Amino acid sequence: MTPAERERLLVGILESLSDPRSAMAEGRPHQKAKGRAIDMLTLHFGSTGRVIYLAEELAVLYPGEDVFVPDILAVLDVPQPEDDPRMAWVVAEEGRGLSLVLKVLHQGDRNKDLVANVERYARLRIPEYFVYDRLRQQVHGYRLPGPDAPRYQRIVPQMGRYSSAVLGLDLAVSGGKLQFFYGMAELFGSADLIDRLQGMMSDLETRAEQAQAQAEQAMLGLREALLAALEMRGRPCPEPVRARVLSCQEPAMLHRWLMRAMSESSLDDVFAE
Structure with missing residues (x-):
């Protein structure tokens, strides 16, 4: 043609x-x-x-x-x-x-x-x-x-x-x-995929919020357990020490202090760096 x-x-x-x-x-x-x-x-x-x-x-x-x-x-x-x-x-x-x-x-x-x-x-x-x-x-x-x-x-x-x-x-x-x-x-289609992705993002955000809440709950449990361990061994817990425990955001450190509180005799030994 x-x-x-x-x-x-x-x-x-x-x-x-x-x-x-x-x-x-x-x-x-x-x-x-x-x-x-x-x-x-x-x-x-x-x-x-x-x-x-x-x-x-x-x-x-x-x-x-x-x-x-x-x-x-x-x-x-x-x-x-x-x-x-x-x-x-x-x-x-x-x-x-x-x-x-x-x-x-x-x-x-x-x-x-x-x-x-x-x-x-x-x-x-x-x-x-x-x-x-x-x-x-x-x-x-x-x-x-x-x-x-x-x-x-x-x-x-x-x-x-x-x-x-x-x-x-x-x-x-x-x-x-x-x-x-x-x-x-x-x-x-494109709109369906966008809706599904938005749903997945919302679900991930919800899970992240739930995980954060669980982590915060676990941190609170560690702090309370540490303070209770100190009290059980007859050690007075000065306000600066209590404030340090309550403000700590590191689970590994709280766990280390808790293990020491079960065996060490002095606060200095428990909270030694």
Whole structure:
């Protein structure tokens, strides 16, 4: 494709997308669910090193087809560029079609997403298509049973999870949100990780405070034991000595003084440096 042809193609794509009927806005709930999903997937595949291209609301053009804009698309074996220059996924130019489409349905056209697109994506040989019905808290999964199959088969959930062969993950609704699972492990997005880290920090601070309280209690016990040992051996405890014991912040020194108080006869011997 020549630069001029590509420019004309992109102009046509942008013109088709300028029609508000072609892209119905579904509001903030839709945007948040979609953003969270691609965030989890991006973090997961970035950490595993698996080569997969992910994009959000990227225009897609198949030969002889109208442009469509999936919420999230995935293409296997295509690297994820750090700074993606693509303005559209043009199948004729890329040399391959999509591997998966994920739709977040909130208040959009249910017939389009659950009927028309099921037929269309199967005809385009997109191996998997998932719909997260946010309003009804359901997942719908579809998969081509073979590369030449004319229509999708519904993915049957196992224990509430819908398996994606393309992603190597399971999808499910958990806690009122779309969730991905890698084996038994739940994937987390950036916000989830921040919340977990904050929780861990809070827990560590609580444990540190508890440890400090226990240490202070132990120090108090050592001081009281030392003063009691001095009194039991009949040694008067002058106020300067008592003040020295009560102000000491070194457990090892308090322990050493206590051991001496059990055997030494004079205060000088007990508190000798």
